[in-house]
Amino acid sequence: MPAAVLTPRVRMMAICDRVTESKSEIGVFNLRGVRQSIAAHTFPYVPRSLWLFLVLSSPRPGEFPGYVRVLQERTDKAVFFAHLARPAFGADGGWLASITALRCRFPEAGLYTVQAWFFQAQGNDILKGEMPFVIEAEESQP
Amino acid sequence: MRQKSRKPVGGILQKWEMIEITDPGEIDALERRIRAAEKSLAERDNPTVEHQKSKAKPRKRSR
Numbered sequence: 001m002p003a004a005v006l007t008p009r010v011r012m013m014a015i016c017d018r019v020t021e022s023k024s025e026i027g028v029f030n031l032r033g034v035r036q037s038i039a040a041h042t043f044p045y046v047p048r049s050l051w052l053f054l055v056l057s058s059p060r061p062g063e064f065p066g067y068v069r070v071l072q073e074r075t076d077k078a079v080f081f082a083h084l085a086r087p088a089f090g091a092d093g094g095w096l097a098s099i100t101a102l103r104c105r106f107p108e109a110g111l112y113t114v115q116a117w118f119f120q121a122q123g124n125d126i127l128k129g130e131m132p133f134v135i136e137a138e139e140s141q142p
Numbered sequence: 143m144r145q146k147s148r149k150p151v152g153g154i155l156q157k158w159e160m161i162e163i164t165d166p167g168e169i170d171a172l173e174r175r176i177r178a179a180e181k182s183l184a185e186r187d188n189p190t191v192e193h194q195k196s197k198a199k200p201r202k203r204s205r
Contacts, residue, residue, distance in 0.1 A: 019155065021154070021155050026154060027154060029155060052160075067163070067172065068160060069172070069176070078169070078173065080162070081162070081163040081168075081169055081172055082160040082161055082162045082163060083160070083161045083163060084158060084160065085156070085158035085159060087156075096154070096156060097154065097155050097156065098155065098156040098157070098158050099155060099156075099157055099158070100157070100158040100159065100160045101160060102160065103160065103162070117176070124175065124178050124179035124182050125172075125175045125176060125178075125179045126179065127179070
C-alpha cells in the first residue's frame with residue numbers, strides 16, 4: 001500500500017538566471033538560462049543572480065515548512081542550509097510555483113547537490129527534490 | 143476577425159526569501175535529522191541490515 005502523501009511533491013526543480021510569468025496565460029512561466037553549471041572567476045563564489053525555481057503540489061491543505069541543503073560532493077559536507085518559506089496550500093491542495101534567490105557560498109569548483117527537504121509532523125524529514133549543480137573554474141584570459 | 147484576448151492575468155508566481163541558517167547548533171540539529179532520515183531509508187531499502195543487527199546473540203551455556 002502506498003504511504004500517504006504528507007508533504008508536498010516537488011514536481012519541478014530548476015536553477016536558472018531568470019523566471020517571468022506569461023502575460024497572456026495564467027500558470028505559464030518563462031524560464032531563462034536554465035543551467036546545470038556556472039563558471040566562477042574566484043572562490044569562494046557567491047552567485048549574484050541565480051534562482052531556484054520550484055513547482056510544488058499537494059493533495060492536502062496546510063503549510064509545509066522545509067529547507068534547502070547544498071552538499072559538496074568532494075567532501076560530502078553541506079556548504080549551505082536555508083529555510084524555505086512555508087509553502088501554503090488551500091482547502092483542496094493544488095500546486096504552486098515559486099522562485100527564490102540561491103545565494104549560496106561555493107567554496108571551490110566542483111560538483112554540488114541542491115536538495116529540498118521538508119519537515120514532517122511525525123517521522124523523519126523527507127528529501128523531496130535534488131539536482132546536481134557544477135561550479136566550473138573559469139580560466140583567466142592571458 | 144475575432145481578436146485574441148490579451149487580458150493581463152494575475153501573478154501566481156511566489157517569490158520567497160531564502161533565510162540562510164548560520165547558527166551551528168541549528169545546522170547540527172538539521173544534520174542529525176538528515177542522518178536519521180537516511181538511516182531509516184537505508185534500513186527500509188535493505189531490511190537484512192536491521193534484521194542482522196537485531197539478531198539475538200547465542201547464549202552462553204552454563205555448566
